[in-house]
C-alpha cells in the first residue's frame with residue numbers, strides 16, 4: 001500500500017497531508033511560522049523557518065500515519081505564490097530573507113513602469129499588470145540592495161526561486177533547480193504565450209538569465225528528495241501555485257469551470273482552456289496546472305478583504321466572539337434592513353480599481369441592530385464576489401452557472417446561500433475542504449500512475465454540498481441596485 005504526500009507551504013503556515021488511494025486523509029501536520037515586518041508595508045519570511053517547518057511537518061505527518069518515506073508513492077508541492085528568494089548556488093545560503101508577495105517595497109518602481117508606458121508590453125507577454133505583488137521587481141530589489149548581490153549574480157553564482165523552487169532545491173541538495181508553469185506565470189518574467197522566460201523583460205528588470213530555474217508542467221517527475229531528510233528518497237511529481245492547485249483540487253479542468261476561495265481575501269479563477277482571455281476589467285491572465293503538454297489559461301481576479309471582514313467584526317468591533325457566530329447572528333434577522341457594509345478597507349479592486357476608496361456602512365436607521373450589521377458584512381463579501389464574477393463573465397464572454405467554493409469562510413452556510421442567491425447560480429462546496437493540498441496530491445498521484453485518470457479521481461470525491469438560488473429575480477435586482485449605490489458612496493472620486 002502506497003500513499004501520496006501533499007506539502008502546502010502557505011503564507012502563514014506549512015502543512016503536510018498524507019492521502020490514501022481512496023482520497024481519504026490519513027494524517028496531517030501543520031506549523032505556523034513568523035511573519036517579519038521590518039518596515040511599514042514590508043513583509044518577509046525567514047528561509048530557515050520555511051525549510052524547518054517543511055521538514056518538520058512532513059516528518060510529523062509520516063509518524064502520525066505510522067508510515068516511512070518508503071511508503072510514499074509521490075509528493076506534490078503547493079506553495080504561496082510570487083514570494084521571492086535568491087540564494088548561493090554552491091552553499092544554498094539565501095542572500096536575504098524571502099520577500100513575501102504582500103510586500104509593497106517595490107510599489108514606487110512599479111508606478112514608474114506604468115508612467116513610462118510599460119504596462120501594455122508587460123501585460124501582453126505575462127498576462128499581469130505591473131505590481132509589487134509579482135516576483136520580478138522583488139528580484140531586482142535584492143540585486144540592487146543586498147551588498148555584492150548583483151556582482152555575484154552576474155558571475156552566475158546566485159539562483160532565484162519562488163518557494164516551490166527553493167524547497168525542491170534544498171530537499172534535493174541542489175540536484176533539482178526547477179519550477180512549474182503556474183509559479184513561473186506569477187513572476188512577471190515568463191511569457192505565457194511562448195512558455196519561455198522572456199529576454200526583453202529580463203533586460204528591463206536587469207536580471208541575469210543564469211539565475212532562472214527550468215520550467216515544467218505541474219504534473220512532472222521533478223526528481224527525488226535526498227535520503228538524508230526522511231530516511232529514504234521521496235519522488236516529487238507535482239509542483240503548483242496555491243490558487244491553481246485549488247482550481248485543480250476542485251477538478252475545474254474544463255473550459256468555463258470556476259472556483260472561488262473564501263480566505264482572508266477571495267480568489268476567483270476560471271479555466272479558459274486554450275484561450276488566453278484579455279481582460280478589460282483588470283483581471284489577470286495566468287497559467288493553469290497540467291500533466292504534460294501545454295497548460296490551460298486561467299483568468300484570475302481577487303478581492304482584498306473577504307473573510308477578513310469577519311475577523312474585523314470579531315477583533316475590532318467585537319460584535320461577535322467567533323467567526324462561526326457571524327452565521328447565527330445573520331440568520332437571526334430576516335434581512336439586513338437596507339444596511340450595506342462595503343469592506344473596502346484597503347481600496348476597491350476589480351472591476352473598480354480605486355485605491356482611495358475606504359470601508360463604509362450605509363443605510364443605518366434608528367432601528368438597525370447589531371445582527372443586521374453582521375449580516376450586511378457577510379452579504380458584502382458575497383456582493384464583492386458577485387462584482388468579480390460579473391467582470392469575469394464579461395471578459396470571458398461566458399455565463400457562469402456553477403461556482404465551486406472553498407476556503408475558511410465557505411463553511412458559513414448563510415454566506416454560501418446568499419452567494420448563490422445574489423449570483424443566481426449554484427455554489428458547490430466539496431466535502432473535503434482541503435482543496436489546495438488536494439490539487440497538488442492529485443497532480444502528483446496522476447503523474448506517477450497512483451491514480452489512473454481524472455475520471456477515477458472524480459469517482460473518489462465525497463458528496464458536495466450544493467446551494468441553489470432561491471431568491472426572486474426582483475429581490476435580487478433590488479439588492480444589487482442598493483449595493484451599487486453603497487459602492488458609489490465609498491468612492492472618493
Ligand code: ADP
Pocket residue numbers: 012262263264265306307308309310311323324325326327407408409410411412
Ligand atoms: P487563509 O488561507 O487566507 O488564511 P482560510 O481559508 O483559513 O484563510 O480562512 C480564514 C478566513 O475565513 C478568516 O478571515 C475567517 O474570518 C474566515 N472564516 C472562518 N470561519 C468562518 C465562518 N464560519 N464564517 C465566516 N467567516 C469565517
